[in-house]
Structures are given as structure tokens and as C-alpha cells.
Amino acid sequence: MLRVGVLYGGRSGEHDVSLCSAASVVSALDPRKYVVVAIGIDRAGRWHVQEKPVIVEDRDFGRVLKLEKTGTWLVNHFEDGNKLVLYNIDNKKKVTVDIVFPAVHGTYCEDGTLQGLLELAMVPYVGADSIGSSIGIDKDVSKRLLRDSGIPVVPWETIAREDWYRDPRGMEAIIKKKFSPPLFVKPARTGSSVGITKVKNQGEIADAIRFAFQYDTKLLVEEGVSAREIECSVLGNDDPIASVPGEVIPHHEFYSYESKYIDPHGAELAIPASLDAAVADVIRRTAVQGYRALCCSGMARVDFFLDTKTGGLYLNEINTLPGFTNISMYPKLWEHSGVQYPELVDRLLELALERHRAKMKIRTDR
Numbered sequence: 001m002l003r004v005g006v007l008y009g010g011r012s013g014e015h016d017v018s019l020c021s022a023a024s025v026v027s028a029l030d031p032r033k034y035v036v037v038a039i040g041i042d043r044a045g046r047w048h049v050q051e052k053p054v055i056v057e058d059r060d061f062g063r064v065l066k067l068e069k070t071g072t073w074l075v076n077h078f079e080d081g082n083k084l085v086l087y088n089i090d091n092k093k094k095v096t097v098d099i100v101f102p103a104v105h106g107t108y109c110e111d112g113t114l115q116g117l118l119e120l121a122m123v124p125y126v127g128a129d130s131i132g133s134s135i136g137i138d139k140d141v142s143k144r145l146l147r148d149s150g151i152p153v154v155p156w157e158t159i160a161r162e163d164w165y166r167d168p169r170g171m172e173a174i175i176k177k178k179f180s181p182p183l184f185v186k187p188a189r190t191g192s193s194v195g196i197t198k199v200k201n202q203g204e205i206a207d208a209i210r211f212a213f214q215y216d217t218k219l220l221v222e223e224g225v226s227a228r229e230i231e232c233s234v235l236g237n238d239d240p241i242a243s244v245p246g247e248v249i250p251h252h253e254f255y256s257y258e259s260k261y262i263d264p265h266g267a268e269l270a271i272p273a274s275l276d277a278a279v280a281d282v283i284r285r286t287a288v289q290g291y292r293a294l295c296c297s298g299m300a301r302v303d304f305f306l307d308t309k310t311g312g313l314y315l316n317e318i319n320t321l322p323g324f325t326n327i328s329m330y331p332k333l334w335e336h337s338g339v340q341y342p343e344l345v346d347r348l349l350e351l352a353l354e355r356h357r358a359k360m361k362i363r364t365d366r
């Protein structure tokens with residue numbers, strides 16, 4: 001039987017959400033087909049292997065995987081080719097997994113760093129590879145690639161921290177000339193709306209920029225669009241397919257951190273989104289195009305803005321490890337497109353194996 005290592009937790013702002021995603025993944029893995037090993041990553045980044053995953057009820061997050069600290073584990077890969085070997089140096093216990101399912105999100109989880117480690121270990125893993133993940137997390141690089149592929153994106157300006165602090169007044173003047181409020185200031189590589197400000201008048205620009213620079217060394221200033229937020233799930237490697245689109249309806253000023261995770265009534269999901277068939281079709285096609293343009297594989301959730309005034313469609317961003325609880329948008333959209341959650345998990349593991357086989361055929365000699 002295939003031994004699946006479900007990674008959860010992580011050194012990221014989305015640690016808690018991950019415990020919830022992982023509980024859903026672990027519950028969906030068919031015990032007749034897989035042996036599940038849960039691998040919790042604590043907030044300091046240390047790995048803890050649990051061969052008997054424990055799911056508990058959490059007041060805020062519902063069913064979560066309990067992260068138990070189980071000593072000091074070393075991650076090794078040269079033994080038992082193409083498996084991930086985990087050694088407990090306290091009691092000399094050795095645990096191996098054949099494939100990894102990263103049910104983690106955000107920094108050090110979704111940004112290519114973890115994927116790089118797994119690639120070096122030559123072990124198959126679910127989701128975009130290191131290049132797709134690094135591109136997906138970077139809103140500046142993503143937008144340049146999307147623009148290059150002719151996919152519409154909201155007009156933006158990227159600002160590097162050193163440029164801003166060299167001449168804040170001059171930079172501010174450039175921004176004021178190019179954009180009129182409302183505008184959005186966002187760190188280039190966060191998620192969960194962390195560090196994002198909606199700027200409603202020009203006097204707030206400098207504060208919003210200083211705030212975003214607490215989270216990254218580059219940021220984006222973007223024209224604010226009055227838009228419906230439409231999301232589409234994409235699945236596949238070489239032949240990706242798109243789900244029906246869904247809609248997020250935030251009940252806050254925008255889809256902020258509070259509306260995503262804190263306020264239980266912060267946002268509603270409409271699945272499927274109420275759209276003309278022709279518009280839904282364009283969204284699905286653009287989602288696949290964007291997925292390819294950003295070198296994705298496995299899965300991604302592709303998020304759009306549909307301008308309520310002009311009807312214009314913009315691709316906002318791509319999330320390579322989207323929320324994966326059984327009530328999250330990504331699996332819900334597949335459910336409405338005829339792929340149930342356990343089947344989705346199976347399919348993702350198959351895609352990981354398929355990509356791994358292809359990579360293993362690549363010559364590394366000369």
C-alpha cells in the first residue's frame with residue numbers, strides 16, 4: 001500500500017487553517033488504499049511524525065489534526081530511493097513515506113521552499129512544483145507573466161523597499177499621478193490578505209506602503225476595481241481542466257483577513273457563481289490559460305475580478321495550495337463539477353506520481 005505523508009501546520013500565518021485542511025485530507029484517504037502518516041510542522045519549523053493521526057474538535061476551526069510534538073526527527077532521503085525517510089534521533093525510530101501531500105498554506109509551505117526540499121529528496125508530492133509555487137506566491141512576477149500571455153490583469157506598479165526609502169516623496173508623487181483612489185497596496189508575497197490596505201484617499205498612501213513593507217521587501221500598488229470575486233479550481237498536469245466558477249461575497253470592505261478567518265459571517269460562498277454561460281466559459285478557459293502561464297501542475301485555485309461596471313474580467317492571483325477543508329472553495333467547486341472530495345484526493349496523488357515519473361526520466365548526466 002502507498003504510504004502517504006500528510007504534511008500539516010507549518011511556519012506560516014496559515015498554520016491553523018492547515019490543521020483543518022489536513023484533518024479533511026486524512027479523513028478522505030481510503031484506508032484500503034493508503035497508509036497515512038501525519039507529519040506536523042510546528043511553528044518553529046520542526047517536523048513531528050505521527051503514525052496515528054488524531055483529529056480533535058476546535059472551537060474556532062472545527063475538526064483539526066492535533067499536532068503532537070514527538071521528539072527530534074531528521075529528514076533523510078538517500079536511503080530507500082524515492083522515499084522520504086524520517087528518523088527519530090531520540091528513540092532511533094525510522095518511518096518512511098512514498099508520497100507527500102502538503103496540506104499546508106503560505107510562507108515556507110506554498111512558496112516553493114518546501115517543494116524544493118521534496119524535489120531534492122526525489123519523493124513525489126502533491127501540488128505545483130518548486131518553480132510553479134515560487135511564481136504563484138509572487139504577485140509581481142505572476143502579473144508580468146500573465147500580461148505576457150495576454151491575460152488581463154489590474155493595472156499595477158511594483159515598488160521595491162530600497163527605492164521607496166531612497167525617495168518616498170518622489171515615489172508617492174509617481175503613484176498619485178498614475179492612480180486615483182480607491183487603490184490597493186499589497187505585499188508581493190503574502191497571502192490571507194495580510195499586509196493589504198484599501199486606500200480611499202491619497203493622504204493614506206504612505207502609511208499603507210510602510211505597513212505593507214513590514215511584510216515584504218517589495219509591494220504592489222494596484223488600481224481598486226469594484227468587482228465580483230470569482231474563483232475557479234484547476235486540476236491537472238499537462239492537460240489541466242477547470243471546474244465550474246464560484247463566487248466569494250465578502251461582507252467587509254474587502255476580502256480581508258478578518259472576513260476570511262475571524263468573522264464567521266465575514267464572507268459567503270456562492271457555488272456555482274451566478275453567471276451567464278458564456279462568461280463562465282471564458283472564466284474557465286482563462287483559468288486554464290493562467291495556470292499554464294504560471295507553470296502550475298497538480299492543482300491551483302485561480303481567482304478573478306469581474307468588474308461590476310464594465311463587465312471586464314481580470315485574473316487577480318493563483319493559489320497553488322488553496323484552502324482544502326471539506327468546506328473550502330477548491331474542493332467544493334470540484335464537488336459541484338462531479339468530483340467528490342475523496343476522488344479529488346486520489347486524483348491529486350495520481351498526478352503527483354505522474355509528474356514524478358516524468359521527472360525521474362530526465363537525464364542528469366551529459
Ligand SMILES: Nc1ncnc2c1ncn2[C@@H]1O[C@H](COP(=O)(O)OP(=O)(O)O)[C@@H](O)[C@H]1O
Nearest residue numbers: 154184190191192193194222223224225254255
Ligand atoms: N485591485 C483590487 N481591487 C479590488 N479589490 C482588491 C484588489 N486587490 C485586492 N483586493 C481585495 O483584497 C483581497 C485580497 O487580495 P489578494 O490580491 O487576493 O491577496 P491575498 O493573496 O492576500 O488573497 C481580494 O480578495 C479583494 O477582496
Ligand SMILES: [Mg+2]
Nearest residue numbers: 192193303317
Ligand atoms: Mg486572494
